[in-house]
Amino acid sequence: MKRIIHHPEPAKGEKRRWRSLGELEDTPKFREWLGREFPAGASEVEETESSRRNFMKLMGASTALAGFGVAGCRRPEKYLVPYTKAVEWVIPGKNLFYATAMPHLGGCTPVVATSFEGRPIALKGNALHPVNQIEVDGETKSSPGANHFVPAAVLNLYDPDRSREVLAKGQVSTKEALHAGLETLRTDLAAAQGKGLALLVGEGVSPTRDRLLSEISVKFPQAKLFRYEAFNNDKVRAGVRAAFGRDDLSLLPRLEQATRVLSLDSNFLGLDSVGNVALGFSSSRRADRLANGEWQQRTSDEMNRLYVVEPAFTVTGSVADHRLRVAASQVVRVAAAVAQQLGVAGVTAEVDERIAAWVKPAVDDLLAAAGKSIVLAGPQQPAEVHALVAAINEKLGAYGKTISVVQSNERTFGGLADLREAVESGAVTTVISTTPADPVYDAPNDYAWEKIVEKTTYIQLGFNRNHTAVLADWHVPGTHFLEEWGDARAADGTYSVIQPMVNPLVGGVSEVNLFLKLLQEAPLTEEAAPVSEDVIAGAMEVTPGADYEAVRDTFLNTLTISGDKETAWNHALRDGFLASSAYPAVTVSGAKATSPDVVAGPSGIDALEVRFVPDNRVYDGRYINNGWLQEAPDPITKLTWDNAALMSVKTFNELGLKEDGQRVKLAFNGREGFFPVLQAPGHADNCVTLSVGYGQQVCGRVGYGTGFDAFRMRTSVSPYVASGATLEILTSDEEVRPGLPLANHAPKDGKVVIEKWSELALTQEHNSMEGRGLVRDGGLEAYRKEPEFAQTIGMDSHIPPNQHIYKPQGRSSTGSVPFNELDPNHQWAMTIDLNTCLGCTSCQVACQAENNIPIVGKDQVLRGREMAWIRMDRYFTDPTIVMESDPTNHQHSDTESRGVEILNEDALEILPQPVACQQCEAAPCEAVCPVNATVHSDDGLNVMAYNRCIGTRYCANNCPYKARRFNFFDYNKRNPLVTKKVPGLEFNNLYAGPFGETHDGGIGDLQKNPNVTVRMRGVMEKCTYCVQRLQAAKIAKKVEARDSDKIKVAANAVKTACQEACPVEAIQFGNLNNDEDTVNRFKESPRSYDLLKYVNTRPRTSYLARIKNPNLKMPGGVEVGTTSKHIH
């Protein structure tokens, strides 16, 4: 008999948890999203603006360009094409792994590239590298996890829109012409001793580049060196210089040693991370530890406690135990107040009551844990904050304990302002730029960098054809870091090698090659040596290029190497780094700080404070053409394909705004910009946060037309925080002239229409699960008192003993075959520890790379059709809200005002939760599939046979976790970003049927994982626990077993893609039938619980409740982590 399960309604007096304000207020729109697994086309998107935008868009690497499929009546003859000469190490059909490094601000991320027959197809962190290893309790822990830019970076390599051609003043030119031009330049410069030459490089730290720059300085003694990226560590350096009077210091947080952490606007777990601090943080964040197979709760002194002071929620703020929202300009006051209380000489502070009440107990706590506490400041905060923090940390005894101080000996460079001055004064006439930044777009607007480009002979090396590239005298297409030789120093100074995985795909030139070219007569790119004519000898050795020699020279001649140098070089190539090459530690003391200049914070809605931050997806705009990042929702706002002006709910209401997406005119710094607004609960009042990097006019087809340009609003006076902004709500569409006079790129009539409303593709209400007790948390004390609290929350406390609605596979109604005996060797399972999960979406992007998941475009996201197998849920919870009205009444009469008015934005907490297929043992989806396309495997997976699927979508409708995704269109074959025109009509390419364009074999297809089927239209798909990796592991074990019977995969031998990508080891995966697998320990954890346990689907994925470590003396401290207690 069918049993109907009545999900409990939320009870009166319950504390609410919600994903969107729509859910909190229970709007009709939200209820519609809730009710339908796949909302229909009812919410048709207004196509007016997007059609203009879509016109230019064609294809991203995610869905690359076209070719004709040859369809014939005859069976096509297929060919097998072996190598002419077998390539070293390559075994056709098997992956190879190479260590390399991804350069970025302040160092590099060491990565391991997965290479399939010469194509790099995935990136993950390098667990061997010292920055990914920490010492905890005498044990070394390592993790291959990294932030979401790492797995996404591989897509840029295959971006069909990356720069391919040499440009001369925006016109396509040839390499020969460039070569000749550079030769002339070189001889002229040599004659003039380099007078007028300026080199502009990026923020990465590269020994080879430094060596070449020194050589250039010798050859061209008058050449000047500059460094620029829009986001940099200049203020940190300036602060350290002010405090210690030294330029060569680098302060590295060691959070595994810290039990009390205060962040002053530092998103150190997210975009401001230095090295892999998230791993260290997560290890001290754990609420329990495993000792002899038993879980022991930590005390509140052993588990770390995080205080965060920030203007808008970040990934870091969402983890905080205590969070203070203040305007960015007021963080300096907080820093001063902390310093004053700690007795830093000469610092006085004036703060209002709210801040004082918060700072006092927090600092007491930090001081009580002196030697185990640390204060971190964000790189966008002014230098005086960093100086204060340096002094504070000294008072806390952090140096040498929670902070290692190292001597970095970085070369000094001039900044962008210096370069501008030099150009204005005529001292510089030639600029050679290799910075990944795009100064015409991202430099402070008052620099008018396009004029600088015009004034000088500007040679720009760049990966993207960006704003600077089309204006420069010469644009040289650059290489991806997977195509070049190079090196970098990681955050701790460890020398890391960048080695190419593939020859430049589209003929790029690397930075090293360009500098070598400046130094000597050399070809710009190394062509492979011709194949030998000598048939017998078969000498087809390819001579290594000059860039390889340059990097090797640096390694052999400038580094301190113990032992044989050649061996060390080979080991460095194998491991990706040179062991013990980190910066030497130094001791410092006597940090000086003074009372900082303070300004008044924003007092009302007539003078708002605006803050510029790097974007979680496109960073400073360099990832604008990366479809995976564009479609990975922002961890906090859940916004895709756009940016928006974020503000608190209170400010939003005070401004009289009605709806997210309303366009407003922001005016400050003498500039005007049009942005859609978005409520960001927990934002500081009277402030607006703008993330930059969007709204680019010159970029690839994926990024074109996405978002709104905030860089244009920035000036050199207030590059990160601007005050006195006024906001005006657009009441009608407005016509404006675009900001940049870019030849050939301005709209034809010179005007753009700004609409009064923009549709924002938010995913926060998608796949919502009725607010059941899905995400669970608790305070540490409650956990210590009752360790198993998470298992009895809500309905889980009264589950009937024998409730079965779905029959587990392999088990008859009499229960003859226990499930795990179907395959006695392997039963796969996963745990996700919400305690360390940051919600950073790294797993989501890595999954996309591993499993060939397509992007679907903004229009489809708006229809709720995003394909990501892991959806990163983000819940807001406010422990101070208690429901008052009768929640069973879903009529809207009395609920209109419920919600935002009683919202206490000071007390908000965020709980992230990644949800993928739960691999239920008694899976509801399997029971309803009419064609047996989704069935259970013996090893406990809920598998999909794509080829059998006929697309009824019954399974998705029956999935209580909303974990299934449907290919409404051929997303992998059809570019969703193209608009197709047939006379009189305009379609999105997806809807164009036979008129649409499809593609096969484009450059983007090179990224595809050959071990995973590329799904077509009409097929259901979902997380498979990376079944291809499981099969590979089982096969490898069987091959090893040969004629023995030892076919059980070794403990912890298989890792899923999401698990590898997780920087904080929140995901554990393994075999239930192998007791040595770590996942079994996590399954035994008292914090472990199943989602919707009372439905009795018996999911294989379980979650570990999040534990907060509140300081009860803090304002609101008793409320922290109490929301789960009463939830249903």
Next chain:
Amino acid sequence: MPNFFPRWTNLLPIQIGIALIMMGSAVTAGLWYYFTPKYTRVGYQPAQPVPFSHKIHVEQHGMDCRYCHSFVEKSGHSNLPSTATCMNCHSHIKKDSPKLAPVRESWKAGEPIEWVNVHEVPDYAYFNHSVHVNRGVSCVKCHGRVDQMDVVYQDQPQSMSWCLDCHKAPEKNLRPVDELLNFDWKASDENRVEFYGEIMEKNGKTVDQLISVIESDQKLRPMENRGELGTEDLVRLSEQVFGKGEMTQEEVGLQLKEAWNVNPPLSCSACHR
């Protein structure tokens, strides 16, 4: 009114109808057959760019399959030899043979030879050579006597049902690992005493266990005096069950399957993912 049409035309519509139905049925049946696993490419023998003869290389010269298909035991793919592999010998032997011209050209130009694919696995199925050839499935079981072919053709249907036949009853195709490349091997070549002795030694099995394998497979009543049973009891039992004289494939396969824990996956995810 005169009769414009002769009488026989009265039947014409019916005849046309029947003809259409018959043609429709024929087309449907043809298509139907084409899409069933029964339609296979057995016998498909395309011409190759180089008239390479397995017969000469393997049967006459006694080359090992793995000289050219070098990664078959390591990788999912059984690789084709690179041109360099051919040139290892053919830069000395038959240097100027016109038949080898494409190979020499490939070597000089660095352009690969495009061999025509004979055995095709659909894109949505993931077959792995290494796990089969390492676990007692000989090349000959799927590819036939390639060693006797001048031009390679498809010998087995290689349809899904054909795969499943073996996955359901692997004992029909298993053989000792050192006989994998012996294409003439037959179960009857094995000697019972030696065969069982080897299994007991290599896989640490006892007589008792081997007897149990046969008993449980044949659903026999278990023998008594289990502790005192010796090899001769085992041989006697197997002779009783599988017949006196030569060993049968079933007998060999059954013991190997149990001794090696061969349990071919039947779940969809084994091949489709």
